[in-house]
Amino acid sequence: xxxxxxxxxxxxxxxxxxxxxxxxxxxxxxxxxxxxxxxxxxxxxxxxxxxxxxxxxxxxxxxxxxxxxxxxxxxxxxxxxxxxxxxxxxxxxxxxxxxxxxxxxxxxxxxxxxxxxxxxxxxxxxxxxxxxxxxxxxxxxxxxxxxxxxxxxxxxxxxxxxxxxxxxxxxxxxxxxxxxxxxxxxxxxxxxxxxxxxxxxxxxxxxxxxxxxxxxxxxxxxxxxxxxxxxxxxxxxxxxxxxxxxxxxxxxxxxxxxxxxxxxxxxxxxxxxxxxxxxxxxxxxxxxxxxxxxxxxxxxxxxxxxxxxxxxxxxxxxxxxxxxxxxxxxxxxxxxxxxxxxxxxxxxxxxxxxxxxxxxxxxxxxxxxxxxxxxxxxxxxxxxxxxxxxxxxxxxxxxxxxxxxxxxxxxxxxxxxxxxxxxxxxxxxxxxxxxxxxxxxxxxxxxxxxxxxxxxxxxxxxxxxxxxxxxxxxxxxxxxxxxxxxxxxxxxxxxxxxxxxxxxxxxxxxxxxxxxxxxxxxxxxxxxxxxxxxxxxxxxxxxxxxxxxxxxxxxxxxxxxxxxxxxxxxxxxxxxxxx
Numbered sequence: 001x002x003x004x005x006x007x008x009x010x011x012x013x014x015x016x017x018x019x020x021x022x023x024x025x026x027x028x029x030x031x032x033x034x035x036x037x038x039x040x041x042x043x044x045x046x047x048x049x050x051x052x053x054x055x056x057x058x059x060x061x062x063x064x065x066x067x068x069x070x071x072x073x074x075x076x077x078x079x080x081x082x083x084x085x086x087x088x089x090x091x092x093x094x095x096x097x098x099x100x101x102x103x104x105x106x107x108x109x110x111x112x113x114x115x116x117x118x119x120x121x122x123x124x125x126x127x128x129x130x131x132x133x134x135x136x137x138x139x140x141x142x143x144x145x146x147x148x149x150x151x152x153x154x155x156x157x158x159x160x161x162x163x164x165x166x167x168x169x170x171x172x173x174x175x176x177x178x179x180x181x182x183x184x185x186x187x188x189x190x191x192x193x194x195x196x197x198x199x200x201x202x203x204x205x206x207x208x209x210x211x212x213x214x215x216x217x218x219x220x221x222x223x224x225x226x227x228x229x230x231x232x233x234x235x236x237x238x239x240x241x242x243x244x245x246x247x248x249x250x251x252x253x254x255x256x257x258x259x260x261x262x263x264x265x266x267x268x269x270x271x272x273x274x275x276x277x278x279x280x281x282x283x284x285x286x287x288x289x290x291x292x293x294x295x296x297x298x299x300x301x302x303x304x305x306x307x308x309x310x311x312x313x314x315x316x317x318x319x320x321x322x323x324x325x326x327x328x329x330x331x332x333x334x335x336x337x338x339x340x341x342x343x344x345x346x347x348x349x350x351x352x353x354x355x356x357x358x359x360x361x362x363x364x365x366x367x368x369x370x371x372x373x374x375x376x377x378x379x380x381x382x383x384x385x386x387x388x389x390x391x392x393x394x395x396x397x398x399x400x401x402x403x404x405x406x407x408x409x410x411x412x413x414x415x416x417x418x419x420x421x422x423x424x425x426x427x428x429x430x431x432x433x434x435x436x437x438x439x440x441x442x443x444x445x446x447x448x449x450x451x452x453x454x455x456x457x458x459x460x461x462x463x464x465x466x467x468x469x470x471x472x473x474x475x476x477x478x479x480x481x482x483x484x485x486x487x488x489x490x491x492x493x494x495x496x497x498x499x500x501x502x503x504x505x506x507x508x509x510x511x512x513x514x515x516x517x518x519x520x521x522x523x524x525x526x527x528x529x530x531x532x533x534x535x536x537x538x539x540x541x542x543x544x545x546x547x548x549x550x551x552x553x554x555x556x557x558x559x560x561x562x563x564x565x566x567x568x569x570x571x572x573x574x575x576x577x578x579x
Contacts, residue, residue, distance in 0.1 A: 004133030014213035015048035033088030040080035047073035076107040085160035137205030185219035188212035251333040365391035426456035437492035446571035455546035463511040515558035
């Protein structure tokens, strides 16, 4: 029995194990980096088997051919493994570069140079077959440049491991076990190659890398088969991070702690009017129209000249930190030029229309009232009454528009108020010609009181104007006397109640009218009006917008009248007192 036969057996076992692993991973061949890893495994399997065979071949010509094949396969393992590491971790674009495509030709170059070495002697000299422990080892003297190139091959494989370890540091637990397993798996065979290449060991005529492929295979099998490494790969996250900046429609600029540009996407290049290569390391302020730009943390909007037109952008800034230290900021720019212009137009139109509407309708009402007093014709008087009413409605419409602008456009804060007093004031603000009953607990709350009061006024006005018009709204009779009864809260045409629940206040405003039309509710639910679907006024829109500002909910229940049920979050500061 040959003393070194265990090396042959171990090498053959490495080949079989590698082929088995390759078969198990074949179904993942379309995953990022998988084809390169499969190529690396194919080279590994072929080298393991061919080296096992070469150890039994003492014919120098055949042994030389097998040695050349081994060198070519070793080069293939290195360059294909690095290609796998790059593609798997989301850096596949590097493999498509011309320099790496040239690197992929290294196995073919090795075959040509080593196969023709007997004629030119550029790679090694004095090749011979040496018997070691009954096996056919080899001895030859590598040229210095060949040692350097071989060392480069080792470093290429090592770089692949470092790329995988970088994934551990960058992405943490999600890929940690798999990346560590694959990265560590290269250590045993690489160590054997280094010992053989630099003739460090006692038997430099033998290369034990194929034997040490066995732990390499075991670790790879753990990562790829047991842990499904190709099912979850960091390329998805890295590509997502790249796309989040590069493919985002909004301009994105990353600056350092001194507000110098580190990177920017194509949209930002277009907005700032500069190519990325020229913008890098330049201050962001250099590409802005604003001369008073104080940095992204101090500025919420900037202006930029684009094609002779000035555009305004809002800034959404996210700090970039590491270990508590500020490294810079990610800035997303949002074009708000049209929004600002639209807001300015609306402000001017709103002010002019409200001012003219109030003044002109006051004049119209005055003339109508004067004419009404001067006429004795009943029919004419009725027509003039209608004119006065419509004038009052238009003036009221203008006041509602002013209330909307004043409440929703202002920066308001929560204050502490008595709920009963707030709702009482809201009811008093309504010019009602029907009784309004209230049932409100004595509780103190913290809320945006002004907005809540205007909201309640709008809902009570709607109940009084539209909800108390049923035939029996004002003719409720006492069961005993048969006379109208307006003293009972339960029988009042409009009823306002409040309860404290679920960290907020629920206010219900009920009436006995015909019910809020379904198309009105549909418009509020849709949040927009059309030519066919629109509200009859601003009151309900004011209620809807104010509710949204307060962070509450507003629902309408229609059943023998309408109940507007409002819930708004509040901080309860006082206990409810006994009635």
